Amino acid sequence: MRRDPSKKQPEATRRTVLQSAGALAAGLLAQSATTQGATESLALQGGTPAVTIPSRKQAEASRWPIFGAEEEQAVLDLLRNPGYGPIAALEAEWKDYFQAPFVKAQCNGTSAIAAMFFALDLPPGSEIMVPSYTFFASIVPMRIFGLVPVFVDVNPRTLNFDVDDAKRRLTKNTKAVFPVHWMGLPCAMDDIGDFATEHGLTVLEDVAHSPGASLKGKALGTWGRMSIFSYQASKPIPAMEGGMGMYQNREDYERATTFGHSDLPGSFPANSPYRKFEGSGLGLKYRMNPMAAVLARAQLRKLKARNDEGVAQVRKLNERITQLPGLVEPTIRSDMSRLYYSSNILFLDEAKAGFSRNALVKALQAEGVKATAHRYRLQHKLPLYQDAAWWHHAPVIPELPGSDEANRTAVGLPYWTSAVPELVEQYAQAFEKVWAHRKQLAET
Template identity: 70%
Template sequence: MSRHFSNGGPGPSRRAVLGAAAVALAAGRRGDAGTLALEGGSPAVTLAKAAHAEASRWPLYGSDEEAAVLEVLRNPGYGPIDDLERDWRERFGAPFAKAHCNGTSAIAAMFFALGLPPGSEVMVPSYTFFASIVPMRLFGLVPVFVDVDPRTLNFDVADARRRLTPNVKAILPVHWMGLPCPMDDLSAFAQEKGLILLEDVAHAPGASYRGKPLGAWGRMSIFSYQTTKPLPALEGGMGMYQERADYERATAFGHSDVPARFPADSRYRRYAGTGLGLKLRMNPMAAALARAQLGKLDARNAAGAAQVRRLNDRITQLPGLVEPPCPADATRIYYANNILFLDEATAGATRAAVVAALRAEGVQAREHRYPLQHKLPLYAEPEWWHHPPTIPELPGSDEANRTAIALPYFTSEAPELIEQYTRAFEKVWANRAKLS
């Protein structure tokens, strides 16, 4: 990831920003703005690197977060964890929620809560972070790799139908980069085949599908509060559960103190003081940070999406440049990057040539290739699995890696930068015949 993360620092002054924009306009009047920077022309993006850094700075912490952390320092205790869980249940309409020390531990607890016999399989995209998959092996579960739609990077239900085996007991879609998966189709597929529907919402807290929050569709779901995520608490995670039995089993796995609070009829209450294996408690300072960020989540998600629209609504009019389609009845958010795709035949230039030209113009673009899990060594080594995972061909995932372009996701208002990015794209497209 090429984003800049910091806790603050002054950005470029308004005078400097306007001055740089004036220089760019003057260059355009002189007639050299139409010549590609690769050929000696003036770059379309004239704002300094500091402007990019400020526009994509993350996390955004302020006085609310400082006050929340100071309160924990002055009154040490684990109360902030309970407060976060209460607020989370209210915000997402979930009957049960449990904070964990990170998103990966929340996933591990979720797999444990399934209580499936060793050898059970879980369908999951290969186009994901390792944490969506690797904890399966701790409980004898085995991944079945599913392809993604190469234009959304999300779980391909049609491919899942082709790869279904008698051992598959659950499916785990990942809402990639904040774009909702087709949860109605996934729910129907799960119900038809008698599968448990789970959700990985690490990239998409606050997004929704058909008016229902992501994370509330599955029987269980997880969220991440890691520093780069849309709701950053430096580290932390949340498990969300629709059924009491899942909540109690997942909680007992990593929280020895909490079972004492379970109802008297809970089969897991007797494990108070020992738990069932690990200590996954969230740091109370991280919980306080997450709670402060939760109150700003919707406003920040909306502001970020609006900024992406100001850029993408213009540049996706260019031939061959497309963005992941979002259903009209879904609300997406953005995380880490603004991903676009290039149809080289329609554009008349290769991805490599387009990215090189954009970078010469000052655009922080790159060819986006995400490591595919099924191609990594762990999955080809039988010693780690109840039975070896099938290593498939996933053409959609490969196509995505051949065609995706990553742009920065601007987390703060940057109208001058967006305007300059737009001019850079238009300039490159006007000269794209030279790139071929």
């Protein structure tokens, strides 16, 4: 049946057609290039490397953080007019950007997490579900409040919180879930929310890797009752150090703020149970450095443009090389909008590729590609969690096959923070050349 040209084609249909056409074109290009690559010797065997751009220039392409004239002027202005005003200004801009009712800047992401756990006001022995595939800061502050981590597996094709595994680990003491949006990819917060609602659990979010990403048009960090962000130097909004807590209700905001800010309870409403703690707070000092605040403000203004540019460049490479048998990238739903952070992670299915990850990485490195066999330190395997002396209740140390599989199959590539079309092309050629010699690599 012929389509009536006078009728507008639905956007979703048109997008699907364009994506299919793009994938087909990438596949044909990869097939042609792979065939051509078969005539060239691998660099491992004395051939000319596919990547001719020097390592120094490759490193520059991944440089981060990037500060320019705007940041320099902001720092200079603060030095000339010292004060804490930039912190309040950052908080106001953050609330506006994320449409959040309450936020509180902190000295780093870890302190934002600690304040969030304190705000939960849970009895000792309460369990919080969290992935083991994360940085220690997502978990270790629990021990200060007598909370117990329940290690949840990740989906080995997303590196994110596995809801099905969480269902298997639920106990009568489980009170909250704390998914981590890993490397810019959103967790399935709708599924996590349904699970939490069914069992009366509080939803928290670690958005340290993923500011600006969204699910169903809703920003990450606004799906949970509370969330945290990090401004550490490697993060998408780098301020050298710093963090932000985001809260959906006033009581959480006031309790979290009082924990680490002795000067702010006096600003709370007269009926606040925390107002009386002005001048003492509840134990710690988590104030953000105003120098970090001015850097974070400047970086926030650039966030969307940088995220969009980074995604576009990664897509040019990944859409081409994932046409190669056995090479896949993290699964993303069509209603998710992601960003990339720190590394471009892919996975190798050795059976489909016909050779091992170690052989792939070795061959790519010889071709000049900055590839690694990506492995992340799993928290549940560290000594801290196996020593009951440090915990109100000792955590259960589980088997997490998804996390182990991720560490066996992941391949790390650089995330380029500047436009490098020539490098994208040379990396694609290197992959295609390696795949053209799959049979030889299978024997190594």
